[in-house]
Amino acid sequence: MNAPESHVVSTESPSPRFTKLLVAALVGVYLLVVVGATAALADAVRACSTWPLCSGSIADPQIAIALGHRLAAAIVAGLIVAATVVGWSQATTRVKRTLGFVLALYPIQIGVGAFVATTGVRGRLAELHLLTGAMIFVSLALALAWQLEAETGQFEARSTTPPADRAAHSDSSVPASAKAVASGRSAETGVVATVRAYYRLMKPRLMWLLCLVASAGMALAAGTKTEPLSVQTVLLTLGGGVLSIGASGTFNHVLERDVDRRMARTADRPLATDTVGVPNAIVFGVVLTIASIVLFAQLNATAALLGFGAIAFYSVVYTLVLKPNTVQNTVIGGVAGAIPALIGWAAVTGSIGWPGFVLAGVIFLWTPAHFYNLALAYQEDYERGGFPMMPIVRGESTTRKHIVYYLVATLLAANVLTALTPLGWLYASATVSLGAVFLWTVVRLHRERTDQAAFRAFHASNAYLGAILTAVIIDMMVL
Numbered sequence: 001m002n003a004p005e006s007h008v009v010s011t012e013s014p015s016p017r018f019t020k021l022l023v024a025a026l027v028g029v030y031l032l033v034v035v036g037a038t039a040a041l042a043d044a045v046r047a048c049s050t051w052p053l054c055s056g057s058i059a060d061p062q063i064a065i066a067l068g069h070r071l072a073a074a075i076v077a078g079l080i081v082a083a084t085v086v087g088w089s090q091a092t093t094r095v096k097r098t099l100g101f102v103l104a105l106y107p108i109q110i111g112v113g114a115f116v117a118t119t120g121v122r123g124r125l126a127e128l129h130l131l132t133g134a135m136i137f138v139s140l141a142l143a144l145a146w147q148l149e150a151e152t153g154q155f156e157a158r159s160t161t162p163p164a165d166r167a168a169h170s171d172s173s174v175p176a177s178a179k180a181v182a183s184g185r186s187a188e189t190g191v192v193a194t195v196r197a198y199y200r201l202m203k204p205r206l207m208w209l210l211c212l213v214a215s216a217g218m219a220l221a222a223g224t225k226t227e228p229l230s231v232q233t234v235l236l237t238l239g240g241g242v243l244s245i246g247a248s249g250t251f252n253h254v255l256e257r258d259v260d261r262r263m264a265r266t267a268d269r270p271l272a273t274d275t276v277g278v279p280n281a282i283v284f285g286v287v288l289t290i291a292s293i294v295l296f297a298q299l300n301a302t303a304a305l306l307g308f309g310a311i312a313f314y315s316v317v318y319t320l321v322l323k324p325n326t327v328q329n330t331v332i333g334g335v336a337g338a339i340p341a342l343i344g345w346a347a348v349t350g351s352i353g354w355p356g357f358v359l360a361g362v363i364f365l366w367t368p369a370h371f372y373n374l375a376l377a378y379q380e381d382y383e384r385g386g387f388p389m390m391p392i393v394r395g396e397s398t399t400r401k402h403i404v405y406y407l408v409a410t411l412l413a414a415n416v417l418t419a420l421t422p423l424g425w426l427y428a429s430a431t432v433s434l435g436a437v438f439l440w441t442v443v444r445l446h447r448e449r450t451d452q453a454a455f456r457a458f459h460a461s462n463a464y465l466g467a468i469l470t471a472v473i474i475d476m477m478v479l
């Protein structure tokens with residue numbers, strides 16, 4: 001993906017004020033929905049039983065939160081009206097219809113909220129208020145995604161030959177720089193070089209975030225127990241996690257060594273440069289697999305089964321079946337990164353529970369919003385590899401639109417976790433603030449359409465997930 005100039009079709013791009021107002025309204029609605037779903041904050045909102053103002057001093061935190069919720073609701077209403085007025089002339093038909101739906105639903109939402117507040121009704125009506133808020137959130141997100149696509153969809157770097165054919169001109173097309181790096185790597189010798197090579201087989205750069213996933217699963221489960229989380233459970237879970245990620249990463253290197261040679265990003269990998277022999281790598285992967293299962297088995301059978309299942313899924317299902325054959329490889333492959341959440345929950349409880357499952361769902365939905373940015377930045381590389389990645393099969397504009405879809409789905413799933421668990425203000429503020437940053441980098445990706453913008457959104461995806469997982473751990477274990 002290069003700078004937009006190389007793909008410019010039309011010269012006029014509409015004023016970004018419309019999408020900026022949509023983003024502000026979307027983040028505002030998300031803040032309202034998260035506050036409404038966070039038990040402690042929702043109780044505070046309900047503390048005010050008069051409307052539209054509250055009786056009692058704003059010095060009372062509960063009154064302050066209740067008034068803040070209503071003020072935010074009024075500001076969001078203003079933003080939605082402003083976005084509609086500013087953008088109406090440039091909005092597509094389906095964006096106009098969606099905004100019309102939101103403008104019709106919003107007064108109903110305010111009415112239900114006022115009724116719940118003044119009557120003290122709980123149950124179904126309070127849930128309806130939350131669900132209506134989620135519907136407004138999804139509607140605004142769709143309006144944003146569709147408007148961004150309409151404004152930037154004509155810029156495409158997409159080639160026309162199908163991925164498999166593009167693999168035909170393989171080795172000759174690997175950039176000279178990659179070959180130089182690869183030959184430099186393979187020239188390294190000695191014990192240190194060998195150790196480094198085996199370390200690289202384990203994909204260490206993924207580990208910090210995957211271990212945070214398992215740790216958040218443990219923290220959520222520990223919150224349901226009376227006894228404290230034991231150090232042994234943490235060490236066995238993370239030890240098993242590191243070894244199992246290393247095992248699956250090693251098998252992934254073994255199975256992709258020929259394709260890795262054709263891609264600039266992976267041409268210098270230990271098996272692509274024959275720094276490590278294939279038989280040795282296979283033995284290394286098997287040893288790591290056994291070691292990881294032994295550690296998981298010290299916890300319980302469920303954790304051991306999930307660990308083995310994750311290795312098998314990533315090494316075989318994703319690497320051999322999904323990645324080379326379907327444009328949905330990233331979506332379905334998201335199961336691999338979601339399983340550590342189940343392992344963390346199972347390590348503490350011995351079973352699979354709803355909060356652990358919803359946390360796994362957050363990672364599953366986050367994965368396309370994470371990887372599609374790299375698929376855009378490394379599009380030419382993936383073409384050389386012959387992988388049917390989304391930008392190659394469906395185009396860059398559709399890929400950017402799907403990143404918004406999966407980002408919004410991730411934020412919603414993160415909010416469901418709020419409703420299912422005693423997570424508090426720290427988690428709520430992390431998912432709203434870092435979610436807003438992540439969303440803004442994706443909007444900029446639509447406008448800039450450069451590798452730099454794609455990498456910015458990629459790192460924002462890691463920062464968002466890292467932040468909310470850390471907030472889960474602190475919220476559940478410290479606060």
Ligand code: HEM
Nearest residue numbers: 205206209210213265329330333334337338367371374462
């Ligand atoms: C289908 C699923 C996924 C795909 C296709 C994918 C793809 C990638 C790729 C290609 C890279 C660059 C690696 C490199 O060039 O060495 C990467 C980096 C990374 N991925 Fe993913 N990933 C996936 C899922 C996950 C999951 C589930 C997590 C953690 C929860 C994760 C965390 C990371 C991290 C932390 C990095 C390193 C970023 C850095 O180097 O600064 N990925 N991913």
Ligand SMILES: CC(C)=CCC/C(C)=C/CC/C(C)=C/COP(=O)(O)OP(=O)(O)O
Nearest residue numbers: 244245248252307310311314333336337340
């Ligand atoms: C507990 C356990 C074992 C969990 C598995 C977690 C895990 C390793 C997830 C990785 C997800 C993934 C598909 C990464 C990219 O692979 P890729 O082949 O697309 O990346 P590449 O092109 O850089 O090789």
